[in-house]
Amino acid sequence: MTILVTGATGAVGRQVVEQLVKRGADVRALVRDPAKASFPAGVTVAQGDLLDVDALRDALAGVSTLFLLNAVVPDEFTQALITLNLARETGVERVVYLSVIHSDLYVNVPHFAGKFGVERMIEQMGFNATILRPAYFMQNELTIKDVVTGYGVYPMPIGSKGLAMIDVRDIGEIAALELVHREQAAGPLPLDRINLVGPHTLTGADVAGIWSDVLGRTIAYGGDDTASFEKNLRQFMPGWMAFDMRLMSERFLTDGMIPDAGDVERLTALLGRPLRSYRDFVSGIVASA
DSSP states (O other): OEEEESSTTSHHHHHHHHHHHHTTOEEEEEESOGGGOOOOTTOEEEEOOTTOHHHHHHHHTTEEEEEEOOOSOTTHHHHHHHHHHHHHHTTOOEEEEEOOTTTTTOTTSHHHHHHHHHHHHHHHTTOEEEEEEEOOBGGGGGGTHHHHHHHSEEOOOOTTTOBOOBOHHHHHHHHHHHHHHHHHOSSOOOOEEEEEOOSOOBOHHHHHHHHHHHHTSOOEEOOSOHHHHHHHHTTTSOHHHHHHHHHHHHHHHHHOBOOOTTHHHHHHHHHTSOOOOHHHHHHHHHHTO
């Protein structure tokens, strides 16, 4: 009984692998370059990617449960559909898929719409599946820490509706719990969707206030200028991706990333502990600088 983890060297995938190993699971990790992969003892490494049909078919052989994670790339939807079709062909019945919160609401945002399409395919294909829908990752803040500390401004246009940001360590642990739950179930479990959120829903002003408290000096909220946000992103990512991120940020402003009633309580019960807070995350990255 083997669990295949795709995206295994990324921020979330690595956490999933480690959490599965802690729980005694038989883990196979799909990676492009095995030389760059460093996993706990006992993890089997399969070389390939989600567009390499032959390698993917080999990686799925003998697998009982699939953790499907796609990077935000232009052909993300194609990658997911190829993987799901090959999973079905090779006899995989159980899937845990990392989607995104409000995938059915942010319909004009390319990587949200693509993930919602994958959710629909999982349903149509009849997999025994859990669809995880995470909110914005706290770890994304690592990319803007120097701007905050150097210029005294929090630059992300997250608005006044609020984002229920979640720590990727919590995502990895919840994903592993769901994978093991599916893997060990005596029979098929119904399809489930779980919003993955942090314990607090924070506005731009809230976040700037937390940074101010942690740093001991005033950090201003940079405001809701999504055009400037896109322009800044274009300095270190392709134009299509920067525009995708701008569209996402515009939905932050109009809709936020808001948990449903009971989401925080459900996750807390699943983990058996409180969710990690944004304040603790910021304190941690400031202390480690």
